[in-house]
Amino acid sequence: MNLILVDPGELRPDGTVVFRGDRRCRHLNQVLGSRPGDTVRLGQVNGPLGTGRLLAISPEEAVLAATWQPDPPALPPVDLILALPRPIMLQRILAQAAAQGVGRIYLINANRVEKSFFQATLLREEAFVEHLRHGLEQAVDTRLPEVTVHPRFRPFVEDVLPGLTPVYAHLLLAHPGAAEWLPAAAPPPLSGRVLLALGPEGGWVDFEVDKFREQKLRPFSMGTRILRLETAVVALLAQLDLLRQWR
Numbered sequence: 001m002n003l004i005l006v007d008p009g010e011l012r013p014d015g016t017v018v019f020r021g022d023r024r025c026r027h028l029n030q031v032l033g034s035r036p037g038d039t040v041r042l043g044q045v046n047g048p049l050g051t052g053r054l055l056a057i058s059p060e061e062a063v064l065a066a067t068w069q070p071d072p073p074a075l076p077p078v079d080l081i082l083a084l085p086r087p088i089m090l091q092r093i094l095a096q097a098a099a100q101g102v103g104r105i106y107l108i109n110a111n112r113v114e115k116s117f118f119q120a121t122l123l124r125e126e127a128f129v130e131h132l133r134h135g136l137e138q139a140v141d142t143r144l145p146e147v148t149v150h151p152r153f154r155p156f157v158e159d160v161l162p163g164l165t166p167v168y169a170h171l172l173l174a175h176p177g178a179a180e181w182l183p184a185a186a187p188p189p190l191s192g193r194v195l196l197a198l199g200p201e202g203g204w205v206d207f208e209v210d211k212f213r214e215q216k217l218r219p220f221s222m223g224t225r226i227l228r229l230e231t232a233v234v235a236l237l238a239q240l241d242l243l244r245q246w247r
Helices: 023-031 087-100 115-119 128-139 153-167 206-214 229-245
Strands: 004-006 016-020 039-044 049-057 061-068 078-083 104-108 146-150 170-174 194-198 218-220
Touching: 004 023, 004 128, 016 023, 023 049, 023 061, 039 061, 078 229, 087 104, 087 128, 087 229, 104 153, 146 153, 153 206, 170 206, 194 229, 206 218
Parallel strands: 004 039, 078 104, 078 194, 104 146, 170 194, 170 218
Antiparallel strands: 016 061, 039 049, 049 061
């Protein structure tokens, strides 16, 4: 935990924050071995970064005086469309995506998605937020990705997607066997917002590729090897970041 996240509702009028018996309190005690007077990094969820000076600490409670920077971190310039994977894989993807930096995640259906995945407790109880927070804590960021769930493919592509695409400079569809590789589909130096769509383990079917093409998404390949979705997400976010920094 490189950053301790604080919900805005936890801020007291006197500028202090109190953690009682939760994982943040345990982290301060058991991992950092913190003592009164120590300073740790804090972040308000969807707000600014800051620091917290420990006023008092015990195994049950930690009290910190918080100081905040004036502005929150910038919104990450990449959004994801993901064909919904099985829950255990989704947990890992969400944490990694939040750590690498994404603004929004659209979880959608596809021909090769198991329909039972949409009934997972992870989605119904919004338990996925915990995994997003873990990613932010790792990366020292406060911008919690917005996650929406779309259990029907065609209504998402035909009704939702057209309203999203105008804000993006690059619309990309990861698809094994596509003629172009990523640097050709998104030439460096990359600028502007990116919408990146990744399919299920078996890939998109032809109908789905055609529907994405109708919405101006550009298919590209990562090469000759076919990767698991959780690996492809990490690899592609890293490649997009590299293309953005290209000089």
